[in-house]
Amino acid sequence: xxxxxxxxxxxxxxxxxxxxxxxxxxxxxxxxxxxxxxxxxxxxxxxxxxxxxxxxxxxxxxxxxxxxxxxxxxxxxxxxxxxxxxxxxxxxxxxxxxxxxxxxxxxxxxxxxxxxxxxxxxxxxxxxxxxxxxxxxxxxxxxxxxxxxxxxxxxxxxxxxxxxxxxxxxxxxxxxxxxxxxxxxxxxxxxxxxxxxxxxxxxxxxxxxxxxxxxxxxxxxxxxxx
Numbered sequence: 001x002x003x004x005x006x007x008x009x010x011x012x013x014x015x016x017x018x019x020x021x022x023x024x025x026x027x028x029x030x031x032x033x034x035x036x037x038x039x040x041x042x043x044x045x046x047x048x049x050x051x052x053x054x055x056x057x058x059x060x061x062x063x064x065x066x067x068x069x070x071x072x073x074x075x076x077x078x079x080x081x082x083x084x085x086x087x088x089x090x091x092x093x094x095x096x097x098x099x100x101x102x103x104x105x106x107x108x109x110x111x112x113x114x115x116x117x118x119x120x121x122x123x124x125x126x127x128x129x130x131x132x133x134x135x136x137x138x139x140x141x142x143x144x145x146x147x148x149x150x151x152x153x154x155x156x157x158x159x160x161x162x163x164x165x166x167x168x169x170x171x172x173x174x175x176x177x178x179x180x181x182x183x184x185x186x187x188x189x190x191x192x193x194x195x196x197x198x199x200x201x202x203x204x205x206x207x208x209x210x211x212x213x214x215x216x217x218x219x220x221x222x223x224x225x226x
């Protein structure tokens with residue numbers, strides 16, 4: 001793993017200049033997690049800011065009833081635990097590796113020390129944080145205001161932006177369904193509808209978007225209902 005390359009590919013740190021990025025690289029450590037391994041638990045001290053280099057991480061909340069809700073599926077180039085570190089509070093959720101996963105960890109003590117000493121770095125990270133909040137608002141908007149087709153279309157478009165032409169869904173699609181506040185049956189039915197309409201297809205290594213504009217219109221609620 002090239003830590004500098006992982007930092008450069010991370011949108012959360014996309015506004016950080018070269019000098020500050022080098023400082024982050026010097027403090028960074030490599031962490032590997034096995035499939036199914038719990039990275040941290042709700043209420044534990046935040047170890048630092050994680051950046052996914054390869055693999056997939058599920059960040060989720062667990063209700064007293066045992067019901068799970070997936071807050072975030074972190075794929076390569078994405079971060080998690082950044083809010084707890086910046087807010088100086090315990091981890092507000094669980095994090096689990098859904099497959100063999102490699103991460104870059106910016107440990108909490110040197111990272112917060114860098115923020116105290118480098119005001120420019122603080123401002124640059126605020127820009128990345130603003131994009132994170134925008135993404136969260138979009139997710140909440142989708143759950144509250146959009147139907148299943150629009151939510152799935154928006155998720156696939158974002159996955160394409162993160163992963164490239166071929167979209168690899170987690171082995172257990174129920175994690176995606178939970179993230180979108182859908183049942184597994186509704187997600188499967190919606191993906192089938194999108195395939196039948198010719199908007200996506202099943203490739204050898206994952207899903208392929210065939211009609212980007214069609215998915216964009218559907219994600220906005222304008223596409224004719226199937």
